[in-house]
Amino acid sequence: MKLxxxxxxxxxxxxxxxxxxxxxxxxxxxxxxxxxxxxxGTCLERAPNAAAEEVHMRRFRWIHLLALPSMLAxxxxxxxxxxxxxNDDTYDPSAxxxxxxxxxxxxxxxxxxETPLLRGGSESLLFQQKVVFAAEAEKRxxxxxxxxxFHRLWNGLSLxxxxxxxxxxxxxxxxxxxxxxxxxxxxxxxxxxxxxQTDMATAIAMTGVDIARSQLGLRGKDIRVGIxxxxxxxxxxxxxxxxxxxxxxxxxxxxxxxxxxxxxxxGSYLAPDPDPDDCGGHGTHVAxxxxxxxxxxxVAPDVTLGAYRVFGCGGSTSPDIMIKAMERAQQDGMRxxxxxxxxxxxxxxxxxxxxxxxxxxxxxxxxCSGGNNGDRGVWATGAPxxxxxxxxxxxxxxxxxxxxxxxxxxxxxLIGYNASSTAPIPPLSGAxxxxxxxxxxxxxxxxxxxxxxxxxxxxxxxxxxxxxxxTFFEKAKNAEAAGAVAIVFYNNTGGGxxxxxxxxxxxxxxxxxxxxxxxxxxxxxxxxxxxxxxAGAVTLTWxxxxxxxxxxxxxxxxxxxxxxxxxxxxxxxxxxxxxxAIYSTYPLELGGFTSQSGTSMASPHTxxxxxxxxxxxxxxxxxxxxxRLQNTAQPVLWGIDPTQGHLDSAHRQGAGLIRVDxxxxxxxxxxxSRIALGEAAGPTTRTITLRNDTDADITYDVSHEPGVSxxxxxxxxxxxxxxxxxxxxxxxxxxxMVPAHGTATVDVTIEPNADLDERGVxxxxxxxxxxGTNTTLSVPYMGFKGDYQTIVxxxxxxxxxxxxxxxxxxxxxxxxxxxxxxxxxGTGNVPYVTVHLEHQVAMLKVEVVEAGPLxxxxxxxxxxxYVGRNADPTGTYSFAWxxxxxxxxxxxxxxxxxxxxxxxxxxxxxxxxxxAHWETWTSPVFKVERP
Numbered sequence: 001m002k003l004x005x006x007x008x009x010x011x012x013x014x015x016x017x018x019x020x021x022x023x024x025x026x027x028x029x030x031x032x033x034x035x036x037x038x039x040x041g042t043c044l045e046r047a048p049n050a051a052a053e054e055v056h057m058r059r060f061r062w063i064h065l066l067a068l069p070s071m072l073a074x075x076x077x078x079x080x081x082x083x084x085x086x087n088d089d090t091y092d093p094s095a096x097x098x099x100x101x102x103x104x105x106x107x108x109x110x111x112x113x114e115t116p117l118l119r120g121g122s123e124s125l126l127f128q129q130k131v132v133f134a135a136e137a138e139k140r141x142x143x144x145x146x147x148x149x150f151h152r153l154w155n156g157l158s159l160x161x162x163x164x165x166x167x168x169x170x171x172x173x174x175x176x177x178x179x180x181x182x183x184x185x186x187x188x189x190x191x192x193x194x195x196x197q198t199d200m201a202t203a204i205a206m207t208g209v210d211i212a213r214s215q216l217g218l219r220g221k222d223i224r225v226g227i228x229x230x231x232x233x234x235x236x237x238x239x240x241x242x243x244x245x246x247x248x249x250x251x252x253x254x255x256x257x258x259x260x261x262x263x264x265x266x267g268s269y270l271a272p273d274p275d276p277d278d279c280g281g282h283g284t285h286v287a288x289x290x291x292x293x294x295x296x297x298x299v300a301p302d303v304t305l306g307a308y309r310v311f312g313c314g315g316s317t318s319p320d321i322m323i324k325a326m327e328r329a330q331q332d333g334m335r336x337x338x339x340x341x342x343x344x345x346x347x348x349x350x351x352x353x354x355x356x357x358x359x360x361x362x363x364x365x366x367x368c369s370g371g372n373n374g375d376r377g378v379w380a381t382g383a384p385x386x387x388x389x390x391x392x393x394x395x396x397x398x399x400x401x402x403x404x405x406x407x408x409x410x411x412x413x414l415i416g417y418n419a420s421s422t423a424p425i426p427p428l429s430g431a432x433x434x435x436x437x438x439x440x441x442x443x444x445x446x447x448x449x450x451x452x453x454x455x456x457x458x459x460x461x462x463x464x465x466x467x468x469x470x471t472f473f474e475k476a477k478n479a480e481a482a483g484a485v486a487i488v489f490y491n492n493t494g495g496g497x498x499x500x501x502x503x504x505x506x507x508x509x510x511x512x513x514x515x516x517x518x519x520x521x522x523x524x525x526x527x528x529x530x531x532x533x534x535a536g537a538v539t540l541t542w543x544x545x546x547x548x549x550x551x552x553x554x555x556x557x558x559x560x561x562x563x564x565x566x567x568x569x570x571x572x573x574x575x576x577x578x579x580x581a582i583y584s585t586y587p588l589e590l591g592g593f594t595s596q597s598g599t600s601m602a603s604p605h606t607x608x609x610x611x612x613x614x615x616x617x618x619x620x621x622x623x624x625x626x627x628r629l630q631n632t633a634q635p636v637l638w639g640i641d642p643t644q645g646h647l648d649s650a651h652r653q654g655a656g657l658i659r660v661d662x663x664x665x666x667x668x669x670x671x672x673s674r675i676a677l678g679e680a681a682g683p684t685t686r687t688i689t690l691r692n693d694t695d696a697d698i699t700y701d702v703s704h705e706p707g708v709s710x711x712x713x714x715x716x717x718x719x720x721x722x723x724x725x726x727x728x729x730x731x732x733x734x735x736x737m738v739p740a741h742g743t744a745t746v747d748v749t750i751e752p753n754a755d756l757d758e759r760g761v762x763x764x765x766x767x768x769x770x771x772g773t774n775t776t777l778s779v780p781y782m783g784f785k786g787d788y789q790t791i792v793x794x795x796x797x798x799x800x801x802x803x804x805x806x807x808x809x810x811x812x813x814x815x816x817x818x819x820x821x822x823x824x825x826g827t828g829n830v831p832y833v834t835v836h837l838e839h840q841v842a843m844l845k846v847e848v849v850e851a852g853p854l855x856x857x858x859x860x861x862x863x864x865x866y867v868g869r870n871a872d873p874t875g876t877y878s879f880a881w882x883x884x885x886x887x888x889x890x891x892x893x894x895x896x897x898x899x900x901x902x903x904x905x906x907x908x909x910x911x912x913x914x915x916a917h918w919e920t921w922t923s924p925v926f927k928v929e930r931p
Contacts, residue, residue, distance in 0.1 A: 099811035103875045107181035109351050111156040113174050118152050118362045126151040129174050136172045148320045152327045153355040158320035164830050164882035167862035182343045183263040183316040202400045203578040208661035209299050212612050220300025220611040225290050226334035228325045229283030231276040231309035233587040238294030252332045253307035262315025276307035281590050286340050288585030289604040299608025306334050319352040326359050338607035340369045340600035342382030347866040353387035360389040360622040367391050367607035369599035370573035371562030380562040381572040389622050393602040394653050395561040395579025399554035405547045409539040416547040417519040426517040428544040435461040445469035452478040459483030462540045468492040476514045486517045490526020556639025557648050564651040567840035567908045571676040573654040577605035609660040616664040627673035630655035631777040632662035635765045638708050646723040647707045650763030650780045667693045670777045677783030683751040692738040699737045699771040704729035706764035711757040725753035727762045758786035789907045789917045795838035797874050804923040805834040813878050818924035824883040833903050834878040840869045843906040848885050851898035851925040858894050859885030896928050
């Protein structure tokens with residue numbers, strides 16, 4: 001078939017068009033001065049130190065940054081009781097935490113105690129509490145700049161404050177907790193380059209959307225779906241054709257940030273306006289999956305969309321802005337909200353997760369991406385997806401891929417390819433001779449700097465280059481220097497097209513960009529071309545044709561999809577939807593259509609399915625919607641070796657692949673719809689309730705299908721998979737009769753395999769098949785074998801963390817040894833504890849102890865609860881102490897003298913009264929010498 005390209009009409013870019021709409025539509029707000037407070041929702045102050053802002057984006061690697069290394073620090077051994085980590089004197093005292101390692105925030109949430117409005121709180125009390133907070137902060141000399149204020153879904157503020165005053169915020173009466181504001185990126189993945197397109201027709205066939213539309217007549221009509229993302233290009237003919245507002249496809253929306261906003265970038269400030277048009281692309285792609293209706297047809301093509309823009313034209317956003325968008329979506333009457341955005345490794349208590357859960361409980365069902373940290377092992381699901389009442393989607397690879405193709409002589413055989421999105425776009429016509437650069441001796445470093453093609457040797461030709469040995473950028477630059485007009489990379493391993501084809505990858509700063517197109521093909525197609533070139537000259541002809549082929553990993557969970565469970569061993573992710581290489585709408589200025597991969601693409605598929613369910617059933621209760629989707633989901637085979645017939649892990653796929661048609665039609669259900677067993681080393685019994693809403697009795701045969709178990713906290717999940725040690729499940733009865741319009745129960749006893757290693761995560765699927773039919777309802781479960789608190793959180797990295805440290809430059813911390821002196825006069829003269837967390841912790845507390853034989857305690861410097869793990873293997877948090885502590889209800893200014901900082905962390909789900917559930921580190925002795 002021919003590939004249809006949408007030719008964008010001549011129109012100015014978003015900024016120019018916004019100016020045509022009137023000066024009020026896009027007036028940039030002036031930067032806020034660094035004053036004690038700033039008006040709610042109006043501005044983001046400019047950083048007083050531009051250098052600090054320049055490193056801000058690099059240091060926040062709590063998020064699922066896709067370029068993070070996959071090699072992780074090895075876990076330490078099991079602690080013997082209370083784990084104590086001493087100082088490592090082998091390290092140079094001048095050792096430094098570089099800005100890119102620093103994951104410490106400079107924006108903070110302050111959560112207040114009053115219940116938010118939509119959970120029964122009083123509006124007047126919510127207002128009064130913020131007034132009291134401001135007055136108390138001023139009385140205590142805490143200087144901060146408020147950015148946003150919240151009260152509907154979550155009660156609190158986001159603000160900027162000096163690091164040494166963060167602990168002071170938590171001491172203000174009425175403050176429940178203090179949380180980091182973590183810059184976050186959309187949950188898309190570079191695993192697929194441009195050009196490979198998953199046909200929406202095959203994607204919707206996998207999830208039963210085709211049946212729901214063609215046989216049940218479901219299209220999402222009159223259902224409002226909010227897209228909290230980078231906006232939506234409502235000029236796109238598939239998304240409204242230039243219409244925005246009442247009666248349009250995109251009928252609601254708001255831009256909370258402005259074009260130039262990028263969280264943490266120098267001088268960035270909020271410039272909200274009413275126009276949610278998209279100049280980044282991600283939101284338009286997501287919106288098309290939910291509800292495009294044109295050449296691309298989304299899951300629910302007749303939905304009404306709300307576009308809530310939380311990204312500028314590039315860069316990241318912040319969770320406080322996301323909460324503001326959630327509040328607006330709820331007020332606009334959205335019935336479903338999609339957030340393909342996430343902060344990895346967080347707790348369900350994190351503010352965005354709590355706000356999203358409260359949004360679902362208010363009648364607006366929230367669908368979120370589960371995260372793209374598949375190379376980071378278990379417990380990686382991000383917030384808000386980790387929220388208790390949020391549906392987090394894993395990503396499934398589609399069964400087929402459609403790729404644009406070039407032809408090769410002599411028979412014009414079509415070869416599908418991925419095109420680099422970061423190099424010139426390949427043409428759609430023109431013929432060129434192919435030339436290869438590899439020899440038998442250079443095959444593993446083809447076209448690398450160690451053996452570049454000779455100058456002029458590729459003039460006017462397309463270079464065929466084998467992947468491997470150096471970066472795509474290095475190969476492409478060498479081919480270009482030799483005169484090539486384009487470069488074709490063929491894979492050096494079996495399977496699919498060359499993935500992640502980013503031509504600038506590995507390029508040094510300031511390098512001239514590659515000026516020729518670069519495309520990637522499979523190893524098999526590369527071998528075909530090589531064989532033909534052995535027989536004679538081969539011509540490549542660029543075409544606008546496409547080829548469709550089976551996806552070699554189709555039907556399996558995407559490699560990038562994050563693993564659960566939650567850090568509290570909650571059941572995550574919830575479900576699976578197609579997310580690998582999805583072809584959807586894109587802003588007209590950026591080409592109209594594109595292919596992207598990620599749980600970002602799976603989540604809107606789920607959101608569209610929820611819209612169809614609401615249309616079919618009228619149901620808006622979150623638990624009921626979740627039960628329908630999980631009960632009718634189809635568990636997915638383990639992709640490492642699907643021929644073995646093992647089901648993939650429940651803590652990787654959730655309940656399995658959604659089936660919208662069955663979820664809409666089912667008149668029976670099983671409760672609970674998923675089971676989190678928690679720490680369960682031995683047999684655990686749970687009661688299952690089956691509900692029958694039909695007019696006839698139903699008998700169900702019960703069975704069990706185990707999923708693949710895993711062991712270890714970190715590492716490549718494939719290496720951790722243990723298919724040979726499945727859990728077992730026994731039922732109190734082999735069949736259950738459920739009366740018409742009644743319920744029945746059955747007990748199930750689940751036990752991990754005795755041969756599964758300690759700290760293994762296991763799971764499976766309890767199956768209830770209606771007698772004499774193929775109709776099956778399912779309940780997934782997951783559990784942890786052994787003692788969860790034996791996982792070590794304070795694992796020393798190669799730099800020997802924790803440290804006593806000092807801030808030596810913005811976002812840079814130097815290690816201090818015994819005898820360090822602090823004047824307590826500012827950020828650079830106060831002691832910090834710099835720590836690397838290898839696992840999420842329930843509490844991190846630092847106490848001050850006087851040095852000497854009596855070790856006199858001087859109270860608590862600060863306490864943080866529900867701290868997420870570091871995203872990077874060498875990433876760190878640095879917490880400042882300003883010289884004051886709390887002792888009982890009193891705030892004490894510690895006098896000059898010699899002290900130690902004692903840090904203790906309470907492990908995830910730990911018992912605070914059990915010493916074995918704490919890890920402890922004590923700093924070297926240092927001196928406080930105020931002038």
